[in-house]
Amino acid sequence: MNYAEICIIKRDGKREDFSISKIKNAISKAFSATGFQDEYQLIADVTMNVINQFSTPTITVEEIQDLVEKELMRVRPEVAKKYIIYREWRNTERDKKTQMKHVMDGIVAIDKNDVNLSNANMSSHTPAGQMMTFASEVTKDYTYKYLLPKRFAEAHQLGDIHIHDLDYYPTKTTTCIQYDMDDLFERGFRTKNGSIRTPQSIQSYATLATIIFQTNQNEQHGGQSIPAFDFFMAKGVRKSFYKHMSSLISFYVNLELGTQPDEKAIRKLLEAHLPSIQSTELERESFRIALIALQINLDKEHLIRIMDKAYTLTQKDTHQAMEGFIHNLNTMHSRGGNQVVFSSINYGTDTSSEGRMVIEELLKATIEGLGARGEVPVFPIQIFKVKDGVSYSDKDFAKAMAVENIEEAMKAKYEAPNFDLLLKACRTTSKALFPNFMFLDTEFNKNEKWDINDPKRYRYELATMGCRTRVFENIAGEKSSLGRGNLSFTTLNMPRLAIEARIKAESLVEDTRHKEAVEEKAKDLFLKSVRNLSKLIADQLYERYKYQRSALARQFPFMMGNDVWKGGGALNPNEQVGDVLRSGTLGIGFIGGHNAMVALYGQGHAHSQKSWDTLYEAVMEMNKVVDEYKAKYELNYSVLATPAEGLSGRFTKMDRRKYGKIPGVTDRDYYVNSFHVDVKEPISITDKIKSEAPFHAITKGGHITYVELDGEAQKNVRAIAKVVKVMHDEQVGYGSINHPVDTCHACGYKGVIYDKCPVCQSENIMRMRRITGYLTGDLSSWNSAKRAEEKDRIKHN
Structure with missing residues (x-):
């Protein structure tokens, strides 16, 4: 074929004359990026082999790139990978120019899409909500282009990691x-x-x-x-x-x-x-x-x-x-x-008459709810602190369970002075889904300075954000939750690492019929990739931390000026916040542990010991990276069981597009949260708690275990109390109990409502459900992935 007659069709449909040098330059860059130097002859050979495969006088840019990929895979697979990544990156950058217009159009038209529904706590269709969403999308684009180092932006956009709250990145603010x-x-x-x-x-x-x-x-x-x-x-x-x-x-x-x-x-x-x-x-x-x-x-x-x-x-x-x-x-x-x-509030351990009155009246007001019809309040997220000898004892539990009428048990006197309040908290949870429960005597939640005789002992009690973020250990000062928070967190795509490990293992093991050999190789590759990606995230978090610490104190006049963030009060307004932020935490998060194990072994970790052990090892690899970076930078790195809302479907969509539909992995609209057992898994309450509890000790950046009960929970306070005891005994750090709470808008009837209200037949029903720690009464405000996940949730026996 006469090369002079070849016509290249560009992506916008325009035509241009063929140029050998453009193909050769692209291949050369891929070789250089991989570290191969002076491969002039091989580069020339690859270029000619690509051109020799042209079969028509017109060819598209995409077709040429496909041929380059194929040829590089044949002679230098590692170079091919760099070329593919670069190609995806360029495609992403190119697409963004048109995507931004589509995103803005969707905001204007108040479409029910995942951009507008990324935050279930925001009404994105109101004028102010639209402005917030416009600003968010434009600011993310600014962050990608001008603030993020390329390797981190690339990893995020390709779906290897997810850098949370990118829209707030330029403001240098912290999380909580x-x-x-x-x-x-x-x-x-x-x-x-x-x-x-x-x-x-x-x-x-x-x-x-x-x-x-x-x-x-x-x-x-x-x-x-x-x-x-x-x-x-x-x-x-x-x-x-x-x-x-x-x-x-x-x-x-x-x-x-x-x-x-x-x-x-x-x-x-x-x-x-x-x-x-x-x-x-x-x-x-x-x-x-x-x-x-x-x-x-x-x-x-x-x-x-x-x-x-x-x-x-x-x-x-x-x-x-x-x-x-x-x-x-x-x-x-x-x-x-x-x-x-x-908002979140922690309580349960003040045994004074005044503190007990606060708890008691708060619980009553929570049950009474909002408005004339007693709607279940979404905020604050309430967390009851379970402390041995203060709000719990085995002897008290046995005494209460022996009383036939649980309401009478709440009036009894107990050894633990606030045990009656724990029972009342269980009653409140049965009606209003809150409080959640945090267990202060779980080994990793203890503080050696806690003393029952200290009137300010709360300084040494762990407290948590309702969504699960945990801030306690402190490399820069006192081990306490007061006056501190999370700086930022980033999540790795665990299922993708497992998919790629399995694919690579199958290509490396000569006899793929030898299942154990393939799985062993896949596991080894998976753990190495978890470690490597965790290190990349640790580097990214450090870069963000350096950027955050350059903020001026006057950018946070209330938080720093009033010493809300401890140490900020000593700064003058024009001084950088600097080392004041060292008390905050940096979270390396993960999502889709269940899906990753299915990708490796065909089974999740609920009923497969091999899967459970591998997932535990993977999280331990993340902890090793955390320990290394703690020592390296003297910062509070931690592993976080990511609370995924907007992220819940992002990775899945990208991986389905890249790897196709893999049963149990990419065939749903969401990845299962962190180390959680699959929401569709038929498993008992006790087995679910036992399966998840050990992960709490190795996710000190934050964690939560949920169980799903049926609608009878409102009538069975005893069942709630028994679940709390199992969590306590199994060393759960932080736990929550879900059950359906439905309210008819028309007549106010409360209970489990299916299609219509059983009293007035109205279909206008508020369905209160939990999403990443907090409640919402309108499922239509959830993004598509979280709606799909909620629909799949089964009840635990």
Whole structure:
């Protein structure tokens, strides 16, 4: 064929004259990128072999590239791989120019696509929501082009890894924070428009907590959490009690004697003699005698009646405060798109009368729900802390289970002072899906500094974000959750590594009928690739960390200016945050452990010991990388069991396109989350917990284990309590119990509703379900992958 007559058809349909040099240059670059130098003759041979395969006078660019790939695979497979990666990268870059227009068109048209539904907590069809989505997509593009080093951008765009929250990358912000709210309340804090002084009632404590949540949310892209809600609110309860006591005593004296006593002086005596809202006889008598100095003579009977009334009023205030707290967190918007705060609260271990009152009234308000019909509140995510000797004991559990009526068991006295509250928490979970449960005596959740006699022992109790992010160990300071958070996290595509390992193993093992040899080789390749990709992620996280630490303190006026992130308060506004961020965590995440094991062995890890062992080894390889990089940079690297929402379908789509439909691997719309047993797997509650629990110890960046119950859970608090005990005994770090909670919008009926409401036949049903840790009552706001996953979830027996 006369080369001068050959015409090349470009991707846009234009034609140009054939050029040997363009093919030769592309092949040369692939050789150079692989480290092969001075291969001039081989490059020339490959070029001519490609051209000799032209069979028509016109040929497309894509056809030429296919021929180059084929020829390189024959003579230099490693060069072919570089060429293929580069080709995919160029295709991705090329596609982005047209994809951005399609994305923007979809936002304008408020299509129900996975861009608009990437965040189930945001209304993307509202004007503000559209603006948020526009900004998000454009900022991601800016990050790809100008901020990310090429090898990381390439790995993300090709689907090897997923760098989370890329739209927030240019802002240099961090992910999440756990508040030391006691510190904030005692010092007071500043917002943009002024300063806030120390609150003086439980209503003010609860209201200011929501303001702190809302204000700080605008300086981070992830969740906000209160680590010890009961401890922090208890002071507000005590202050309200003192206020009611001084007011009632003043009223009584005025009524009896016609004089007006000094309420501030009464308040000082209360603080000196009555340390709690539930006092001893000796404390009451001491206070009664002290009042004589103010010319106030109260007999014992009247004092007790006044104290009982003050207690009742305080309890009412506390209930209203908790009710307002829940309502505010479900209605106060923190961002455009009607987004409320991603809020979490941890509680359960304050044994004071005030702390117990906070927990009790919070649980009641959660069951009562929102609005006239008691809708289940989505926020805050509530986490009950299970602590031996404080909120749990085996003896107490046996005693409670022996009582026929579980409601009566909640009224009994137990060795563990808050065990009754644990039972009430189980009742609340049965009706409202929250609280979740965190187990402080699981070995890796313990802190050797914890002391039951320390009034601030909460400093040494683990707390978590509701979505599962765990911040506890600290290479840069105190082992605590207070005033710290996650900096960023990135997830590796575990199923892809397994697919490629299996394919390569089958090409390397001479006799593929020897199943064990193929599997052994595939496993070896898989573990090596997990290690290598984990190192790439560790490098990427370090680059992002260096970028984040260059932010100025004034970019986060509330978080740094008020010392919300510990150490930030010492910075001047124009100073870089720098080493202050060293206390944060960097998470190497993973998704699709089940799918990866199916790719390797044809079976998931729920019922195959070989699969379970390999998945465990893979996560341990990630931990080895974490340990190496901890030592290398003295930063808090950790392995994270990724909470995948927007990511849940991204990897799957890309891998199906690349490898086709592989049964049990790429044939669904989603990969199963982290180390979780397949949502479709028929497995008992106990077996699921036993299968997943060991992974909690090796995913210290965050983890969660769910079990799915049927609709009868609302009637069976005992079953919830038994699941909590199994989690406790099996050393689960953090666990949650799912069951269907449906509400008819028309008549308010609650229960398991199938197609129509059994009372009024309405089809307008709110179906409350859990997505990556938090709840949502409208499945239509979920992306397609998460909807498919929810549909596949089976109930565990």
